Amino acid sequence: MAEWIDVCATADIEEEDVLRFAHGGAVYVAVRDDADNFYVVDGLCTHEHVELAEGFVFGCVLECPRHQGRFNLRDGRPSGGPVTEGLRSYETRVDNGRLLARLDEAT
Numbered sequence: 688m689a690e691w692i693d694v695c696a697t698a699d700i701e702e703e704d705v706l707r708f709a710h711g712g713a714v715y716v717a718v719r720d721d722a723d724n725f726y727v728v729d730g731l732c733t734h735e736h737v738e739l740a741e742g743f744v745f746g747c748v749l750e751c752p753r754h755q756g757r758f759n760l761r762d763g764r765p766s767g768g769p770v771t772e773g774l775r776s777y778e779t780r781v782d783n784g785r786l787l788a789r790l791d792e793a794t
């Protein structure tokens with residue numbers, strides 16, 4: 688059974704911004720790109736476990752603030768070193784102005 692988590696209001700995330708949230712003892716980030724697409728991925732960099740909430744968004748790429756490793760937000764895959772391991776990314780949907788994420792099953 689899918690467990691959809693209410694993350695925040697879509698208006699809480701500006702364009703090309705990152706919002707940190709925690710659930711079940713884990714840290715995640717919700718991201719809005721420049722085309723109003725929303726993504727939810729793990730909140731810690733796979734390189735040195737730095738919080739990605741202070742990262743930068745370029746199109747559908749999230750850049751880590753520590754060493755500028757890059758992740759593709761569509762699937763969490765690395766798109767620029769030094770990261771070699773991808774982030775888990777999660778299914779999202781928007782319902783009535785709220786961003787929901789399905790955290791029980793990474794895509």
Ligand code: FES
Nearest residue numbers: 732734751754756
């Ligand atoms: S800690 Fe993120 S790229 Fe090094």
